[in-house]
Amino acid sequence: MSRLITVDNVAQIMRELGELGVLTTQVRWPDKPLPDNLLYQPYARGWATYSPWLTDPHIRAMVLRMQECGVKTLVDADRAWTLICAYRQTRELPGEVWETGVYQGGSATLVKRLMQESARERDAPPATLRLFDSFAGLPQTTCGLDLHQGGDFADTSLEKVRATVGPEDWIDFRAGWIPATFAGLESAAIRYAHVDVDLYQPILDCCEFIYPRLVPGGMMIFDDYGLPSCPGARAAVDSFFRGRPEAPFPLINGQCLVTRLPGER
Ligand SMILES: C[S@@+](CC[C@H](N)C(=O)[O-])C[C@H]1O[C@@H](n2cnc3c(N)ncnc32)[C@H](O)[C@@H]1O
Structure with missing residues (x-):
C-alpha cells in the first residue's frame, strides 16, 4: 500500500x-x-522535508523567463535555492558578484533578479555582476578524471544569453576561455561566486583566481562537486583547499560551499 x-x-x-x-x-x-x-548516494529519501524551493517566487520567475526565451537551465530548483541563500548571506558585503559557467543564462537570470531586489531594498545601484563563459561549450578536457567532453553545452551564444539575462550596464559578459577572461580583474573584490564549469582545470583556475579576491565572509558555491558526472570537480576543490583554513562544505544535492574566513593569506 x-x-x-x-x-x-x-x-x-x-x-x-x-x-x-x-x-x-x-x-x-x-x-x-x-x-x-x-x-555517491541518491539524496531523495522518500520522506517529506521542508522544500521552500517549490514555491519560491524568484525560482518561479527564473523558470518562466527560461520558458519565455525558449532556453533551459541546468540548475534545478533546490540548487537554485542554495544560490538564493548564499546570495542573501553575502548581500551586505562589499564586492562583486561572479558566475563562471553561464550556459544559456538560467542561474545568471536568478542572481540578477536577487541583485535587483537588494538594490531596490537599499535604494542603491546594484554591484557589478560578471558572467564568464565561452558561450561555445566546454573546452577540451585535460584531466583524465573528467567525464564531460569538449564541446558539451555548445547550444548557446552570447547574443542569446544577453537577450535572456538582460542588457543592463552593470552586467559584464566576459566571453572566452577561463582563465584568460579573468585578465584585467586582478584588483577585484568578490563577495559571491557561483562556479559551475564542470571540469577539473577550469574549476582549479577559478579557485586560484577567485579565492584570494574573496572578501571575508564571501562565498564560493560549487555546482558540480558531488555529482558522479563531474569527478574532476571534487578533485579540483579538494586539492585547492587542502592545507587552507576553509573547509569545503558539501551539500546533499551535490553542491559545495566555501566561505572565506577572516585573516590574511
Ligand atoms: C553546466 S554549464 C553551466 C550551467 C548554468 N549555470 C545554468 O544555469 O544552466 C557549464 C558551462 O561552463 C562553461 N565552461 C566550462 N569551462 C569553461 C572555460 N574554461 N571557459 C569558459 N567557459 C567554460 C561551458 O561553456 C558551459 O556553458
Whole structure:
C-alpha cells in the first residue's frame, strides 16, 4: 500500500518507520572504508522535508523567463535555492558578484533578479555582476578524471544569453576561455561566486583566481562537486583547499560551499 507523504502526516509516518526499524536503527556502519563509487548516494529519501524551493517566487520567475526565451537551465530548483541563500548571506558585503559557467543564462537570470531586489531594498545601484563563459561549450578536457567532453553545452551564444539575462550596464559578459577572461580583474573584490564549469582545470583556475579576491565572509558555491558526472570537480576543490583554513562544505544535492574566513593569506 502506498501513502502520500504530506506535511500533515510526515511526523506520524516517520514514527511508524522508526518503530519498524527502517530508519536510523537499521543503518549499519561498514567494517571497511567504502570505495568512492559507493559514496555517491541518491539524496531523495522518500520522506517529506521542508522544500521552500517549490514555491519560491524568484525560482518561479527564473523558470518562466527560461520558458519565455525558449532556453533551459541546468540548475534545478533546490540548487537554485542554495544560490538564493548564499546570495542573501553575502548581500551586505562589499564586492562583486561572479558566475563562471553561464550556459544559456538560467542561474545568471536568478542572481540578477536577487541583485535587483537588494538594490531596490537599499535604494542603491546594484554591484557589478560578471558572467564568464565561452558561450561555445566546454573546452577540451585535460584531466583524465573528467567525464564531460569538449564541446558539451555548445547550444548557446552570447547574443542569446544577453537577450535572456538582460542588457543592463552593470552586467559584464566576459566571453572566452577561463582563465584568460579573468585578465584585467586582478584588483577585484568578490563577495559571491557561483562556479559551475564542470571540469577539473577550469574549476582549479577559478579557485586560484577567485579565492584570494574573496572578501571575508564571501562565498564560493560549487555546482558540480558531488555529482558522479563531474569527478574532476571534487578533485579540483579538494586539492585547492587542502592545507587552507576553509573547509569545503558539501551539500546533499551535490553542491559545495566555501566561505572565506577572516585573516590574511
Ligand atoms: C553546466 S554549464 C553551466 C550551467 C548554468 N549555470 C545554468 O544555469 O544552466 C557549464 C558551462 O561552463 C562553461 N565552461 C566550462 N569551462 C569553461 C572555460 N574554461 N571557459 C569558459 N567557459 C567554460 C561551458 O561553456 C558551459 O556553458
